[in-house]
Amino acid sequence: xxxxETSREKILEAATLLFHLKGYHxxxxxEILKESGAPKGSLYYHFPNGKEQLAIEAINLSAKxxxxxxxxxxxxxxxxxxxxxxxxxxxxxxxxxIERKTQxxxxxxxxxxxxxxxxxxxxxxxxxxxxxxWEKLFYDKLRTSGYSEDRACLISGTISALIEGGVxxxxxxxxxxxxxxxxxxxxLLLSQ
Amino acid sequence: xxxxETSREKILEAATLLFHLKGYHxxxxxEILKESGAPKGSLYYHFPNGKEQLAIEAINLSAKxxxxxxxxxxxxxxxxxxxxxxxxxxxxxxxxxIERKTQxxxxxxxxxxxxxxxxxxxxxxxxxxxxxxWEKLFYDKLRTSGYSEDRACLISGTISALIEGGVxxxxxxxxxxxxxxxxxxxxLLLSQ
Numbered sequence: 001x002x003x004x005e006t007s008r009e010k011i012l013e014a015a016t017l018l019f020h021l022k023g024y025h026x027x028x029x030x031e032i033l034k035e036s037g038a039p040k041g042s043l044y045y046h047f048p049n050g051k052e053q054l055a056i057e058a059i060n061l062s063a064k065x066x067x068x069x070x071x072x073x074x075x076x077x078x079x080x081x082x083x084x085x086x087x088x089x090x091x092x093x094x095x096x097x098i099e100r101k102t103q104x105x106x107x108x109x110x111x112x113x114x115x116x117x118x119x120x121x122x123x124x125x126x127x128x129x130x131x132x133x134w135e136k137l138f139y140d141k142l143r144t145s146g147y148s149e150d151r152a153c154l155i156s157g158t159i160s161a162l163i164e165g166g167v168x169x170x171x172x173x174x175x176x177x178x179x180x181x182x183x184x185x186x187x188l189l190l191s192q
Numbered sequence: 193x194x195x196x197e198t199s200r201e202k203i204l205e206a207a208t209l210l211f212h213l214k215g216y217h218x219x220x221x222x223e224i225l226k227e228s229g230a231p232k233g234s235l236y237y238h239f240p241n242g243k244e245q246l247a248i249e250a251i252n253l254s255a256k257x258x259x260x261x262x263x264x265x266x267x268x269x270x271x272x273x274x275x276x277x278x279x280x281x282x283x284x285x286x287x288x289x290i291e292r293k294t295q296x297x298x299x300x301x302x303x304x305x306x307x308x309x310x311x312x313x314x315x316x317x318x319x320x321x322x323x324x325x326w327e328k329l330f331y332d333k334l335r336t337s338g339y340s341e342d343r344a345c346l347i348s349g350t351i352s353a354l355i356e357g358g359v360x361x362x363x364x365x366x367x368x369x370x371x372x373x374x375x376x377x378x379x380l381l382l383s384q
Contacts, residue, residue, distance in 0.1 A: 023307045026217030098309075110357075113364040114303040115215045117290075128364050157373045162350070165302075165357025172305040172320050181349045188380065 007042040012058050013105070014038075020104045024055055024115050024123070055112065056126045062106035063130040070137045080145040084138075085186050088163060092179035095170040108171075110164050135160040147192070155189060199234040204250050205297070206230075212296045216247055216307050216315070247304065248318045254298035255322040262329045272337040276330075276378050280355060284371035287362040300363075302356050327352040339384070347381060 014036035018027040029051055033043050047054040073087035094104070113127035135156050142152035162182050169178035206228035210219040221243055225235050239246040265279035266272075286296070305319035327348050334344035354374050361370035 021310050022217050023215045025214050108306055110360045110364075111303065111306040114300055114306075114360060117363045117366065118213050124364065124366075131361060131364060154373070154376055157370065158354070158377045161354050161357035161361055161370060161374050163357065164360050165353035165355065168302045168306060168356050168360065169323060169353055171309045172302075172316065172323060174309065174316075178349065178353060181346070182353050184346055185350045185381065188383070189377065191380070 007036075007038040008046045010036040010038045011043060011046060011054065012061060015054050015058050016062070016105065016107050019055070019058070019112060020108050024051075024112050024120075027051075029054075052120065052122060055107075055123055058107050059109065059112065059123070059126045059130060062109065063133060066106055067133055067137060070134060074137065074141040078145075080141060080147075081187050081190050083141060084159060084190065085183050088166070088179055088183045088186070091163065091167065092170065092176040092183070095174070095176035095179070098171070098174045110168055131160060131164075142190075151192070158189060159186075199228075199230040200238045202228040202230045203235060203238060203246065204253060207246050207250050208254070208297065208299050211247070211250070211304060212300050216243075216304050219243075221246075244312065244314060247299075247315055250299050251301065251304065251315070251318045251322060254301065255325060258298055259325055259329060262326060266329065266333040270337075272333060272339075273379050273382050275333060276351060276382065277375050280358070280371055280375045280378070283355065283359065284362065284368040284375070287366070287368035287371070290363070290366045302360055323352060323356075334382075343384070350381060351378075 011032060015027070015032045018031060018035060021027075029043060032051075032054070033040065043054075044050075047057070069090070070087060073090055074083045076086050077083040109127055109130055112123060113131075116123040116127070138156035138159050139152050142155055143149070147155065162185075163179075166179040166182045170176060203224060207219070207224045210224060210227060213219075221235060224243075224246070225232065235246075236242075239249070261282070262279060265282055266275045268278050269275040301319055301322055304315060305323075308315040308319070330348035330351050331344050334347055335341070339347065354377075355371070358371040358374045362368060
């Protein structure tokens with residue numbers, strides 16, 4: 001890995017952490033640079049269009065990382081109930097030790113979406129596209145498990161809202177319990 | 193209504209709108225004052241402890257307003273399926289014309305919670321308590337409809353996550369569709 005790549009990744013990691021701690025608007029470029037430890041010129045070298053570009057690239061990177069995780073988790077079990085429960089369980093696990101903030105390596109998508117919906121259309125769109133990609137992966141798992149198009153659409157949209165709301169409640173309560181709680185509802189939700 | 197009460201309310205309304213547009217951290221006291229049109233001295237007169245106090249009072253006011261709406265909505269129908277679908281439908285309606293930002297008269301609780309979880313324990317607690325109050329109202333409706341304690345607990349926690357996630361997706365997509373979508377799942381979720 002070249003030092004250029006390392007600086008770029010360090011900046012994206014620092015931005016992701018700061019977005020968790022303070023959100024998009026209140027995070028300054030100088031703070032991101034300081035947190036990353038990257039050389040001063042590297043921020044504008046890698047992200048010439050500034051904070052918006054940086055945030056969109058951080059969202060796209062998280063979209064990719066989480067998509068891979070969703071695919072892997074849902075492929076772990078053939079049975080869709082077991083597969084979704086396993087996936088939601090892995091998300092819940094991240095909240096077990098929430099004070100170890102460094103474990104939050106992906107952007108808080110719901111937070112960025114809520115913060116930018118009225119004031120930054122490019123960021124809002126990046127968030128919307130990411131939610132659509134993830135929901136499609138849920139849909140695909142259901143379709144390959146024999147669910148009808150309508151049923152797979154209804155269930156995947158519901159699971160998308162359940163996970164997003166569960167994550168917000170886990171953060172708010174500093175606990176993994178809300179996601180474990182909704183996980184108990186998966187067998188009923190997926191009943192045919 | 194005295195002019196003192198009016199100033200106080202105007203400040204809380206302005207803060208609520210700005211929290212929607214920019215979140216907690218990026219909203220400054222001077223902006224709140226400007227948006228409210230209240231006299232300069234009134235901000236520290238009504239909120240001597242500054243932005244945190246203002247945000248907590250805005251959260252408590254929204255908690256009360258929304259609690260009243262939940263009670264009224266759930267009391268509209270005896271049948272719990274109809275009652276919850278009516279309640280979720282009324283939330284969805286707010287997103288029909290999302291660009292009329294003035295319609296968002298309550299604080300974006302999920303956004304404030306996510307923004308403050310790591311950096312402001314008082315605000316986090318105010319958000320957590322509010323979620324607990326709302327969930328309890330769902331639980332009570334289910335209990336009076338004959339659901340067992342365990343089942344009412346499971347369903348009310350799930351509905352809490354579904355609404356919170358649905359609201360985030362409605363904001364992100366600038367559409368009422370995600371909440372209408374999850375609403376179709378209510379009959380199955382509430383099946384005994």
